[in-house]
Amino acid sequence: MQLHIYNTLTRQKELFVPLMDDPKYTGPKKDFVGFYSCWPTVYSMPHFGNVRASFTADLIRNVLKNIMGYKTISMTNFTDVWHLRGDSDDGEEKMEKAAKKEWMTARDLAKKYEKIFRDFFKWLQIDDFDIMPRATEHIAEQIDLVKKLEAKWYTYIIPGDGVYMDTSKIDDYGKLLWPNYKKHLEGIQAGERIDLWWKKNITDFALWKFHVGEGKRDMERESPRGVWFPGRHAECSAMSSKYLWNQFDIHHGGYDLIPIHHTNEIAQSECAFDVHPRVKYRMHHQFVNMNGKKMSKSEGNIVSPYEVLEKWYDYLDIRYFFFTTHYRSFFDFTRSSMNAAKHARENLIKKMQKIFDPHVKVIMDRDIILPYEKFKEGITSKYVWDALEDMMAALMDDLNTPQLMAILNQSLNSVDKMEEVDKKELFVVLYRLEKNLLKVWLFDWIGQEIKEIKIPSKIIQLADKRLQAKKDKDFTLSDELRNKIISLGREINDTKNGYEITKI
Numbered sequence: 001m002q003l004h005i006y007n008t009l010t011r012q013k014e015l016f017v018p019l020m021d022d023p024k025y026t027g028p029k030k031d032f033v034g035f036y037s038c039w040p041t042v043y044s045m046p047h048f049g050n051v052r053a054s055f056t057a058d059l060i061r062n063v064l065k066n067i068m069g070y071k072t073i074s075m076t077n078f079t080d081v082w083h084l085r086g087d088s089d090d091g092e093e094k095m096e097k098a099a100k101k102e103w104m105t106a107r108d109l110a111k112k113y114e115k116i117f118r119d120f121f122k123w124l125q126i127d128d129f130d131i132m133p134r135a136t137e138h139i140a141e142q143i144d145l146v147k148k149l150e151a152k153w154y155t156y157i158i159p160g161d162g163v164y165m166d167t168s169k170i171d172d173y174g175k176l177l178w179p180n181y182k183k184h185l186e187g188i189q190a191g192e193r194i195d196l197w198w199k200k201n202i203t204d205f206a207l208w209k210f211h212v213g214e215g216k217r218d219m220e221r222e223s224p225r226g227v228w229f230p231g232r233h234a235e236c237s238a239m240s241s242k243y244l245w246n247q248f249d250i251h252h253g254g255y256d257l258i259p260i261h262h263t264n265e266i267a268q269s270e271c272a273f274d275v276h277p278r279v280k281y282r283m284h285h286q287f288v289n290m291n292g293k294k295m296s297k298s299e300g301n302i303v304s305p306y307e308v309l310e311k312w313y314d315y316l317d318i319r320y321f322f323f324t325t326h327y328r329s330f331f332d333f334t335r336s337s338m339n340a341a342k343h344a345r346e347n348l349i350k351k352m353q354k355i356f357d358p359h360v361k362v363i364m365d366r367d368i369i370l371p372y373e374k375f376k377e378g379i380t381s382k383y384v385w386d387a388l389e390d391m392m393a394a395l396m397d398d399l400n401t402p403q404l405m406a407i408l409n410q411s412l413n414s415v416d417k418m419e420e421v422d423k424k425e426l427f428v429v430l431y432r433l434e435k436n437l438l439k440v441w442l443f444d445w446i447g448q449e450i451k452e453i454k455i456p457s458k459i460i461q462l463a464d465k466r467l468q469a470k471k472d473k474d475f476t477l478s479d480e481l482r483n484k485i486i487s488l489g490r491e492i493n494d495t496k497n498g499y500e501i502t503k504i
């Protein structure tokens with residue numbers, strides 16, 4: 001079984017050959033596949049972009065580890081250090097602004113939202129990654145990165161502002177965007193008047209930003225150059241190198257990170273660590289749309305995952321929905337497509353009941369993770385063998401999950417006419433696929449009554465307060481209380497006579 005993935009760096013689908021098996025790799029000997037995914041700044045509630053990022057990272061990790069059977073080290077970061085608007089070097093500091101709004105320090109704000117993010121992803125059946133570091137706990141590594149670049153004369157100082165990377169010294173700067181990016185940029189710089197804000201080149205970026213103005217800001221740190229903020233891109237370079245080494249296999253993130261964050265992450269890492277390429281495969285997932293338009297504040301069409309859940313959808317419906325869209329296609333969120341995903345999952349669960357075998361389940365639960373190359377050896381049914389081969393071919397073709405879901409559904413269409421042996425083996429195949437990759441609970445509810453849930457008194461108190469806030473038309477408070485209830489693992493929905501609480 002061979003995995004092909006689209007590499008943004010080369011702009012084509014490539015056979016995945018990990019560095020440890022690559023004859024061209026000359027670095028220190030590796031025995032693992034290193035995977036890094038750029039995760040969010042923890043200063044507000046998760047939005048759909050965050051959910052898609054985490055879902056895609058989970059998909060890639062699960063395919064490498066559970067399906068391909070590689071020994072992997074996977075990591076994602078929590079950005080809990082300074083962040084200006086977007087990925088640029090100017091503007092207002094987002095974390096500090098949000099912290100002031102909530103009457104807490106930036107550190108406490110980061111802790112609060114990291115917990116909410118972790119809970120949210122847990123409900124989406126996204127297991128923890130091997131390493132989930134915080135930027136604030138890796139300040140020494142970031143200082144070290146900048147020192148390396150200074151020692152190699154890649155930097156310059158703008159007094160009263162910061163230490164900047166001189167991108168004119170990097171021949172292939174911007175290669176993630178397109179091959180002759182620098183030539184294109186030189187054209188722009190020569191032909192137009194551009195305000196460089198004291199920078200030497202339009203693409204130069206901050207590695208350190210000095211303390212400016214009166215008073216101390218929450219996220220500033222001491223460094224050999226005085227009080228400073230690390231640059232936006234420093235943490236990903238420093239932390240991934242610490243845990244995955246200077247050269248590793250896959251770096252993942254959203255398309256929006258390509259022009260600035262990932263471009264600069266590559267530039268500073270390749271110069272500091274002298275590795276080319278820094279990462280062998282660069283994978284990016286596409287934006288989330290709402291009714292065909294990019295979800296954004298300026299379009300006024302942002303829907304939060306919490307709002308979606310409020311409409312009686314389940315976390316697992318959202319997860320299922322993600323599987324039905326290829327990660328490199330726009331994920332178009334509409335009410336009707338969400339409904340379709342919900343019904344498709346319900347139908348699939350009903351079909352699964354026809355092949356469910358509790359005895360086989362008990363045996364399989366003992367050894368649930370078994371790479372597909374190994375466990376398919378036991379399949380004797382041609383029907384099941386063909387279905388499995390087709391599903392894996394789809395997955396190996398740049399993680400074509402919509403195609404995989406279509407084949408999975410098809411494989412159950414003629415279940416009524418199947419021989420017992422076919423049914424049993426189909427169950428074995430689909431059960432493993434569910435447990436190792438899908439995790440949309442296709443089997444877990446079968447044969448079980450949904451028991452009445454005892455609601456903790458703390459949650460009832462919050463729900464009563466929320467009801468009162470709604471009566472008082474204080475919708476900000478009522479939203480806050482709802483989020484609090486969600487963060488405690490319960491869903492609240494309004495009814496004629498008050499509210500109803502269910503378990504998430």
Ligand SMILES: [Zn+2]
Pocket residue numbers: 037038039236261265
């Ligand atoms: Zn990053």
